Amino acid sequence: MLKDLDPLLHSQLRLGVMSLLLGVDSAEFTWLKEKTNSTAGNLSVQLDKLSEAGYIEVEKSFNGKKPLTTCKITKKGIKAFEDYVNNLKGYINN
């Protein structure tokens, strides 16, 4: 039977962010923005959602005097991603 897909991950931009974060130790806002080809506003909102869900950790610091936002996937995020992929397979593997 088809399993429900975590609505937090079933969003192109949030899924893209999570996918990218899985492959790195941590990532900067601007890098994610470039890689996902998203607008800063949209990315900012979606990062907040992932952060509130505990799927990522967002650290806001300064690089000299410029703001620097760094993101890192959490254990919970990795688990959620894996579950999502497993459920998704029910849809796409016939």
Place this chain on the structure above:
Amino acid sequence: MLKDLDPLLHSQLRLGVMSLLLGVDSAEFTWLKEKTNSTAGNLSVQLDKLSEAGYIEVEKSFNGKKPLTTCKITKKGIKAFEDYVNNLKGYINN
């Protein structure tokens, strides 16, 4: 680079319908409703969207005097599904 996901397919209910239709010759409205665990209203709307996109064909007939809605995936729908899955793999494989 992450490819865009067809927004028509990147919806749990519509993806579920397409997935189910791939495995059968054709399917009745009530069967899809049961399998996807959706409400009739939601299913009706989403079938319309898939139909308008040419991803499925919807045939409305009568079973005796009861309405009977039958759905069938189209070639275009199969292609769109395959493309969607391929693009999705960029997000979930690694």
Place this chain on the structure above:
DNA sequence: TAAAGTAGTTTATAATATAAACCAAAATTT
């Protein structure tokens, strides 16, 4: 023949995604 069930559609509302507008500071241009 009244009530309940079937098979849907239409419309209204809630949720979501996205874009536009904005902010503060830094770097660049004139």
Place this chain on the structure above:
DNA sequence: AAATTTTGGTTTATATTATAAACTACTTTA
């Protein structure tokens, strides 16, 4: 050195989407 543009974002408004509620039309059952 004052004005303009760029960087790195956030906030807010709007458009899109999903979902639920209400409705239609007909049928079956009590």
